[in-house]
Amino acid sequence: MASSPCTDRVVGAILASWRYDISGISPEMRQDYEQHLTECNRCRARLKFHRSLDVSLVALTALSVFFSLFALAVLRHIKPLEHVAFNVFGLDIIDTYHMLVSAAVAGVVFSLIAFVLVLTATPVPSYLGGIAAERAKMIEERLPAAIKSLRPR
Ligand SMILES: [Zn+2]
Numbered sequence: 001m002a003s004s005p006c007t008d009r010v011v012g013a014i015l016a017s018w019r020y021d022i023s024g025i026s027p028e029m030r031q032d033y034e035q036h037l038t039e040c041n042r043c044r045a046r047l048k049f050h051r052s053l054d055v056s057l058v059a060l061t062a063l064s065v066f067f068s069l070f071a072l073a074v075l076r077h078i079k080p081l082e083h084v085a086f087n088v089f090g091l092d093i094i095d096t097y098h099m100l101v102s103a104a105v106a107g108v109v110f111s112l113i114a115f116v117l118v119l120t121a122t123p124v125p126s127y128l129g130g131i132a133a134e135r136a137k138m139i140e141e142r143l144p145a146a147i148k149s150l151r152p153r
Helices: 009-017 027-039 041-075 080-087 093-121 124-142 145-150
Strands: none
Touching: 009 027, 009 041, 027 041, 041 093, 041 124, 093 124
């Protein structure tokens, strides 16, 4: 990935400081950076790496929200847990249940916060939105002429 050096170190350093996210700057300013990204293999590879990192962060935090909710749902139904807590740890059933539920609730809250932070701090929404728009355009181009003429312009 870092085998070929950056073709313009100044632009490369600016892009690196933004984590290769140019979605926040005006379209006129963006042109130079977009051109650099098409010319420079190194920065293009870094851009791809950072965006996939962002997407995996979003996926991980979303999974974390899901599993915390799942843990909460499981706690409502599992009785053997009470047995383990009572006999093995000698804990009070109600206390253990409350402890586990609060842990699960805290998990839901923290992972939701992490999820929102990732969404606001990274360009993932616009990145995924861009991909979706591109796909929609491709599908539209493939539509038969008869269907295309039905669509309002
Ligand atoms: Zn570069």
